[in-house]
Amino acid sequence: MKMELDITKDDLPLMANTSHMLVRHYVLDLNVDLKSHVIDGTIVLFFDTDSSCRKGDSEQVEEACHSQSDGTCCIQAPEACYVPVPNASACSTKSGCNDFAVCGKGENDTSDKNGSHGNKELASGISSSKNCCDIEIHGSEDFLLVLDCCDLSVLKVEEVDVAVVPGIDKFTSSAKLMDASKDPRDLRNQIVHELVTLPADHWKEQLQFYRLCSQAPACGELLFVTGTWSLEIRKAGVQLPKDFPHAIRIYYKTKPEGKSLSWTTDQCDRPCVYTAGSPINNRALFPCQEPPVAMSTWQATVRADACFVVLMSGENVAEPTESEEGVLNWFYYVTMPMPASTFTIAAGCWAEVKRKTCATDVQRNDGLFPLLSKADVRLLEQTCGHLPYPCRFQDPAATSQVVIPHRVFAPQCLKKSCEEVLLQLIPQCLSAAYDLLGTHPFPRLDVLIVPPNFSSLGMASPHIIFMSQSTLSGGSHLCGTRLCHEIAHAWFGLAIGARDWTEEWLSEGFATHLEDAFWSAAQQLSSDEAKEQQDLKAVLRWQRLRDEVQNSEGDLQVLRPKKENTGKASESGAAVIKHGLNAEKVFMQVHYLKGYFLLRSFAGKAGEAAYFAFLKKFVRAFHGQLILSQDFLHLLLSDIPQLKRYGLSVENIFQKWLDCTGIPKLSPDQLVLLLECLLEKKTLCSKTLECLQKTYHLREQDAEVRHRWCELVIKHKYTAGYVDIEKFLKEDQAMGVYLYGELMVNEDAKQQEIARKSFATTRDQMDASSAKVVAEMLF
Numbered sequence: 001m002k003m004e005l006d007i008t009k010d011d012l013p014l015m016a017n018t019s020h021m022l023v024r025h026y027v028l029d030l031n032v033d034l035k036s037h038v039i040d041g042t043i044v045l046f047f048d049t050d051s052s053c054r055k056g057d058s059e060q061v062e063e064a065c066h067s068q069s070d071g072t073c074c075i076q077a078p079e080a081c082y083v084p085v086p087n088a089s090a091c092s093t094k095s096g097c098n099d100f101a102v103c104g105k106g107e108n109d110t111s112d113k114n115g116s117h118g119n120k121e122l123a124s125g126i127s128s129s130k131n132c133c134d135i136e137i138h139g140s141e142d143f144l145l146v147l148d149c150c151d152l153s154v155l156k157v158e159e160v161d162v163a164v165v166p167g168i169d170k171f172t173s174s175a176k177l178m179d180a181s182k183d184p185r186d187l188r189n190q191i192v193h194e195l196v197t198l199p200a201d202h203w204k205e206q207l208q209f210y211r212l213c214s215q216a217p218a219c220g221e222l223l224f225v226t227g228t229w230s231l232e233i234r235k236a237g238v239q240l241p242k243d244f245p246h247a248i249r250i251y252y253k254t255k256p257e258g259k260s261l262s263w264t265t266d267q268c269d270r271p272c273v274y275t276a277g278s279p280i281n282n283r284a285l286f287p288c289q290e291p292p293v294a295m296s297t298w299q300a301t302v303r304a305d306a307c308f309v310v311l312m313s314g315e316n317v318a319e320p321t322e323s324e325e326g327v328l329n330w331f332y333y334v335t336m337p338m339p340a341s342t343f344t345i346a347a348g349c350w351a352e353v354k355r356k357t358c359a360t361d362v363q364r365n366d367g368l369f370p371l372l373s374k375a376d377v378r379l380l381e382q383t384c385g386h387l388p389y390p391c392r393f394q395d396p397a398a399t400s401q402v403v404i405p406h407r408v409f410a411p412q413c414l415k416k417s418c419e420e421v422l423l424q425l426i427p428q429c430l431s432a433a434y435d436l437l438g439t440h441p442f443p444r445l446d447v448l449i450v451p452p453n454f455s456s457l458g459m460a461s462p463h464i465i466f467m468s469q470s471t472l473s474g475g476s477h478l479c480g481t482r483l484c485h486e487i488a489h490a491w492f493g494l495a496i497g498a499r500d501w502t503e504e505w506l507s508e509g510f511a512t513h514l515e516d517a518f519w520s521a522a523q524q525l526s527s528d529e530a531k532e533q534q535d536l537k538a539v540l541r542w543q544r545l546r547d548e549v550q551n552s553e554g555d556l557q558v559l560r561p562k563k564e565n566t567g568k569a570s571e572s573g574a575a576v577i578k579h580g581l582n583a584e585k586v587f588m589q590v591h592y593l594k595g596y597f598l599l600r601s602f603a604g605k606a607g608e609a610a611y612f613a614f615l616k617k618f619v620r621a622f623h624g625q626l627i628l629s630q631d632f633l634h635l636l637l638s639d640i641p642q643l644k645r646y647g648l649s650v651e652n653i654f655q656k657w658l659d660c661t662g663i664p665k666l667s668p669d670q671l672v673l674l675l676e677c678l679l680e681k682k683t684l685c686s687k688t689l690e691c692l693q694k695t696y697h698l699r700e701q702d703a704e705v706r707h708r709w710c711e712l713v714i715k716h717k718y719t720a721g722y723v724d725i726e727k728f729l730k731e732d733q734a735m736g737v738y739l740y741g742e743l744m745v746n747e748d749a750k751q752q753e754i755a756r757k758s759f760a761t762t763r764d765q766m767d768a769s770s771a772k773v774v775a776e777m778l779f
Contacts, residue, residue: 012279012580015230016289017146018573020241021047023289024196026340027214028300032347034271034308037263040253043286044160044214045147047246048196142234143244146574148283148290149231151258154224157233159245161219162191165212171195185243188219192246200388203335207299213247222248231287250287258284266411266451267469272308272348274450274466277459279580281341288340291575292497292626295337295387302330302345309350311409313343313462315443334462336389336441336624342494344461346448350409353418386624392439393623399439403430410449417472418449421479425522429483432521433490436514438616441495441623447483455586458482460489484518485511491619499626500567501577505559505658506627509595512541513603517612538600539677543688545593545663546695554661555579557590560629563659567628597664598657605648606640614639629658663695668702675708679715689718699724703732707739714742714751722754729758733766740774 023045030041162168163184171194172187195213198206222245225232231250238244256263260283262276275282281290289296302310306328310318314332323329384391392398406426410418426447434440446464449472457478459466465486471479492514493507516537520530549557560566561578569575579585603611618635633650637643656664666674678684678692689712693699698709710728713721725743729736743755756778763771 010579010582010585012577013229014148014291014569014575014577015146016148016291016294016573017144018289018291018294019569019571020143020573021049021145021244021246023294023296023340024048024337025210025296026286026288026298026300027210028286028298028302029214030300030302032273032302032304032308032310034263034273034305034347037256037273038253039261039273039285042214042249042251044247044249045287046192046196046210046213047244047248048193049241049246141239142236143238143241145233145241145244145248146572147231147233147287148229149226149287150229150260150280151255151284152226152231152287153253153255154226154231154287155251155253157222157224157231157248157250158218159188159220159222159235160213160216160247160249161188162195162213162216162247163188165209165216167212168209171209184219185245189242189246200335200390203390207333207335210299214249218249229283252287254285260284262451262453264451264453266348266350267449268349268411268413270349270411272346272350272451274346274348274448275344275461276454277456277466279586282343285343285345286340290339290341291569291573292339292341292499292501293569293573294339295626296340297334297337297389298340298343299333300331300345302332302347303327304330304347307349308347309352309409311346311350311446311448311464313345313464315463317405317407317444336391336462336495337387338462338494339497342462342497344464344466346450346464346466349411350448351412351415353408353410353415353423355419355423384624385621389624391624392441392443393620398443401440402434403427404440404442404444406430406445406447408447408449414449414469414472417469421472421476422447422449422467422483425476425480425483428522429480429487429518432484432518433487433514435521436517436612436616437491437619441490445487458486460486460493462494480522481515481519484522485515488514488518491623495623496619497626499628500562500575501580502561503559503566503629504591505595505598506629506632508592509559509599512592512596513599517608535673535677536680538597539674539681541593541596542674544589545597546691548588548590548593549662552584552588552590556582556585556588557594557661558659559591559594560654560658563654594657594663598653601670602636602640602643605643605646610640629654666696668705671696671698671701671705672708675705675712679708679711684712684716686716686718686720689713689716690720693721703728703735706732707735710739711742714739714746717746717748717751719750722750725754726758729755730762733762733770737770737773740777744777 025046027044027046028041029043030039032039163172168191171191192213195206195209220235223234223236233248235244254261259278259280260275261273263271263273266272275285278284282288283290288294298313300312300314302312303323304310304327306322306326308328310320310328310330312318312330312332313334315334315336316332318330318332320328320330384393408418408423408426426445430440430445442463444463448464448466449469450466452469454466454468457468457471465483467479467482467486471482488511489507492510496506498504498506516534520533525533555561556579562568606614614636617639618632621635622631630650633653637648637650674696692712693709698705701709706724706728709721710725712718713725725739729739740755740759743751746752759774759778763775766774
């Protein structure tokens with residue numbers, strides 16, 4: 001696929017060439033300095049090449065995997081921190097000049113005789129010379145590894161000699177490794193391949209060897225170029241991904257202005273830092289492969305002053321150890337492969353909020369099989385469709401865990417509010433989620449009240465949820481609904497992710513719809529009470545969606561903006577997130593609301609019981625995987641065939657909901673429901689009623705819809721709509737009797753005059769029974 005990208009616009013580039021090499025694991029070793037607003041340290045990346053690149057013998061594959069000498073799929077080469085050395089003008093593309101020099105005022109060439117950089121920091125040269133790195137000049141035959149990177153000072157990149165790790169010989173006994181042992185490069189790469197492909201039940205051993213390998217000495221520095229959006233790395237003479245080092249170590253540090261991190265103070269005026277859910281994700285925190293397809297695991301050791309608590313996406317509860325006086329080490333790991341964008345960290349003077357009672361946080365269903373249906377038990381016995389990892393859906397103990405272990409952290413001054421509101425709600429909301437969707441995808445949960453500068457009410461990441469302090473006041477409703485929304489992301493957004501980030505509705509639409517179901521269950525509402533609450537929420541959301549559609553660009557209202565190109569990337573794997581940097585889009589809710597109404601319509605047509613039974617089945621089939629809209633829709637229409645009776649197909653759902661601007665046209669029944677919900681509201685202003693009529697063309701609808709519209713006009717004394725009442729009483733006499741009573745009950749002189757005038761005009765045409773009933777109302 002040819003890909004044109006102009007990074008001066010609002011599209012977000014994903015530069016990593018994931019079609020050639022995939023990161024399978026990250027090992028981070030970081031220091032957090034809250035005074036200087038810098039995180040520094042190392043990251044070791046363990047790669048594997050995909051099947052097409054491992055073939056290696058095909059001329060076509062060699063051609064595809066070479067450095068993109070004409071630019072990566074039409075993407076302009078980034079601005080770089082190196083320029084050719086003084087004699088580079090004598091070099092041509094054919095000569096394959098390998099020399100680089102530091103770009104920046106007064107800086108000397110720090111390259112060694114092989115063209116590799118030394119330890120000297122090169123941050124001053126980043127992005128300082130436009131187009132000063134033409135890939136062709138530096139040897140078009142060398143393979144380039146491209147990572148997503150922004151606002152980082154990269155100091156050094158080196159190959160890790162995993163072959164010298166003590167005990168690594170247990171990975172060198174296979175026939176492939178015996179053959180590879182003749183070439184040290186092949187041996188190192190094959191060892192990494194054996195390590196990243198260890199069976200899931202060897203995960204503890206795997207983590208241990210990742211740690212040991214990350215600490216191994218270097219066996220050569222690598223050439224690198226840092227651009228606006230990427231870090232490009234090469235090894236002289238290496239032309240194919242399969243021959244490129246599969247374990248590399250990068251020394252780097254963040255910049256205070258980097259947008260992946262928010263350096264601020266908490267509500268107690270103490271310094272803190274956290275990943276704030278930036279549109280650029282984590283590329284200003286560590287060099288990584290950002291495209292969702294780069295599903296990886298990670299482990300991290302983070303050092304901070306002893307007065308700070310470090311929270312992170314991790315399956316374990318970190319137990320800090322002292323590394324030096326006044327400094328603590330925090331270690332976390334993740335064994336479930338996920339996109340690097342889901343990595344989250346927060347460091348601050350957080351206090352844990354604990355219950356005063358001794359009640360346990362963990363609830364289990366010890367009678368597992370009585371709770372699970374026979375169909376659920378059969379699902380438990382099925383194999384999973386994801387990459388191998390220690391999966392909770394295959395663990396009977398995990399599948400019976402109704403409420404997973406959880407903790408709450410907050411600044412000291414908010415502990416009491418958290419104890420009174422948030423802490424009480426978590427078990428209820430987790431239990432409600434389990435009842436509807438089954439197995440919790442993650443083994444534990446931390447909830448952190450983040451600083452006031454947080455731009456959202458909540459944000460979910462693996463094993464941790466950030467919540468705004470705004471959710472703690474005014475009772476439990478806002479806190480409960482937001483908590484339910486973020487808990488829903490454990491299934492939709494994290495355990496099941498969108499293969500193309502432009503399909504945000506697959507995360508936010510699902511979380512918004514599930515939020516209502518979870519919260520109703522958490523409150524233990526009756527079915528009638530739940531319906532009433534959810535219908536009212538639907539009305540409010542419809543008004544919000546309508547207002548947003550009327551006041552935003554059409555392009556931003558499309559749930560599948562890339563349409564038939566959704567999920568496609570360039571030959572190298574590079575892609576763009578359409579409108580990913582658009583400042584307006586950050587505050588829009590169209591992906592939440594339009595997706596919500598689509599799912600609500602499915603549940604309404606299928607029946608909630610059938611719909612949620614299907615959703616549990618879908619989670620079981622697709623957890624740990626990335627999906628596109630059609631994956632969900634195909635299985636939905638296959639599993640609930642009665643939906644096809646409504647004329648639904650994947651193609652018309654795309655056409656009417658996902659690929660178009662604006663709000664889908666409502667059916668008469670949906671309009672009746674909307675108007676009936678509005679009738680429950682005490683007040684609606686004239687402007688709202690005018691907008692309602694213009695948006696849905698209520699005067700042109702069927703009699704059922706117009707009857708509800710007339711009721712709204714009467715209730716809110718909307719004088720511009722009185723003509724609609726007069727017309728209805730004249731032309732729809734069979735349905736107008738009730739309206740006479742409404743006009744009289746309101747005790748409004750103008751409305752009573754309309755009733756009497758209309759009756760006088762139509763009385764002789766009415767049947768005797770109707771005329772008698774109306775006359776008794778009026779006189």
